[in-house]
Amino acid sequence: MTEEIVKTALSKVMYPGFTKDIVTFGFVKDINIDGSAVSFTVDITSNAPEVADEIKKEATKALASAGATAINCHIQAPVIPKESSSQGKNIAPQVKNFLMVSSGKGGVGKSTSSVNIAVALAAQGLKVGLLDADIYGPNIPRMMGLNGVKPEVTSNKVMPLKAYGIEMMSMGALMDEGQALIWRGSMIMKAIEQFLRDILWSELDCLVIDMPPGTGDAQLTLAQSVPVTAGLTVTTPQSVSLDDSRRSLSMFKKLDIPIAGIIENMSGFIAPDTGVEYDIFGKGTSQPMADEYDTKIIAEIPIEPAIRTGGDEGVPIVFSNPTCESSKRFIAAAASVWATIEEINANGGVDNKGVQPTTPPGVSACSTGAAPEPKKEASSDESCGTGCGCH
Numbered sequence: 001m002t003e004e005i006v007k008t009a010l011s012k013v014m015y016p017g018f019t020k021d022i023v024t025f026g027f028v029k030d031i032n033i034d035g036s037a038v039s040f041t042v043d044i045t046s047n048a049p050e051v052a053d054e055i056k057k058e059a060t061k062a063l064a065s066a067g068a069t070a071i072n073c074h075i076q077a078p079v080i081p082k083e084s085s086s087q088g089k090n091i092a093p094q095v096k097n098f099l100m101v102s103s104g105k106g107g108v109g110k111s112t113s114s115v116n117i118a119v120a121l122a123a124q125g126l127k128v129g130l131l132d133a134d135i136y137g138p139n140i141p142r143m144m145g146l147n148g149v150k151p152e153v154t155s156n157k158v159m160p161l162k163a164y165g166i167e168m169m170s171m172g173a174l175m176d177e178g179q180a181l182i183w184r185g186s187m188i189m190k191a192i193e194q195f196l197r198d199i200l201w202s203e204l205d206c207l208v209i210d211m212p213p214g215t216g217d218a219q220l221t222l223a224q225s226v227p228v229t230a231g232l233t234v235t236t237p238q239s240v241s242l243d244d245s246r247r248s249l250s251m252f253k254k255l256d257i258p259i260a261g262i263i264e265n266m267s268g269f270i271a272p273d274t275g276v277e278y279d280i281f282g283k284g285t286s287q288p289m290a291d292e293y294d295t296k297i298i299a300e301i302p303i304e305p306a307i308r309t310g311g312d313e314g315v316p317i318v319f320s321n322p323t324c325e326s327s328k329r330f331i332a333a334a335a336s337v338w339a340t341i342e343e344i345n346a347n348g349g350v351d352n353k354g355v356q357p358t359t360p361p362g363v364s365a366c367s368t369g370a371a372p373e374p375k376k377e378a379s380s381d382e383s384c385g386t387g388c389g390c391h
Contacts, residue, residue, distance in 0.1 A: 078125035085349035104244025120334030138172030145314025237282030261298035
């Protein structure tokens with residue numbers, strides 16, 4: 001009995017619900033062989049007992065057929081997630097934790113990062129949702145292989161779409177392909193609230209939220225609607241991206257959102273023919289920014305053609321090729337994010353009371369509620385006196 005024989009036998013054991021085997025997924029660990037006695041560990045991504053039982057049964061059967069006489073299969077399941085301890089306004093209370101994925105500018109790979117982080121979190125055994133809140137550029141349905149798929153509506157509520165063990169909703173799933181959205185701020189704010197309140201999300205451990213680029217109405221509305229457990233910023237190594245990413249990190253601070261880290265995307269290039277990594281756009285240039293905001297770079301994701309292919313074909317690279325370099329970095333980033341979320345909850349969670357609007361519902365921020373004073377002419381550099389900031 002050799003390790004090669006053991007792996008060949010175990011490669012016939014499919015992970016329940018998937019079309020890949022436990023060896024290809026990299027779940028088989030610590031193989032020990034003593035004659036015809038074999039012991040090993042399968043590090044699974046689900047804490048469901050039926051998954052562990054099926055893998056153990058099929059692995060034992062496969063190794064017995066290969067000639068093993070004593071088989072010890074140890075199943076290592078993930079720890080059951082801790083409940084969130086966050087407080088404040090929450091219009092989606094069935095969701096335990098909210099992860100806001102943001103960027104200072106568009107085109108930095110924020111949606112790609114959101115998708116692969118979500119898939120990697122689900123692979124840890126977590127119940128994960130993915131909300132595409134990027135109103136103007138809803139690309140996630142294509143990246144998740146759900147382009148053109150319309151959700152089911154039940155009693156004026158919308159059922160989220162499902163792929164790769166993840167619940168997903170996006171404006172792209174609700175509107176016709178190619179349709180332009182020309183919305184004012186109030187419409188964006190309403191859409192964000194409906195995505196949280198009117199989607200039939202199940203009991204989720206984490207909802208990953210892919211935000212529009214920048215720091216505007218969508219980000220403020222989300223922070224006021226739910227207690228965001230952590231924020232994740234995606235940038236590229238160039239200075240023009242880092243300048244805008246500082247605004248994103250500053251926004252987290254102002255909205256009382258703990259920072260889970262920075263993903264530096266397009267950090268180097270991995271040649272598909274040789275596997276050699278080249279530094280073409282810069283690499284590691286986000287570190288001074290991370291130090292400035294007392295956070296860390298949790299992943300440097302290189303330009304790798306397989307990432308683009310996976311996004312275009314709707315098969316995230318973390319799922320299609322979990323052992324490639326980019327996938328390993330996304331998986332490590334997801335583990336870091338979840339460790340941060342658990343630490344935040346252990347220390348009392350978050351509270352969004354401090355970012356709630358101070359004016360009563362239906363009252364403009366330009367209104368003081370007092371009797372109007374006689375109108376006076378205001379110079380170009382003088383305020384109207386109401387505190388609205390119009391000058």
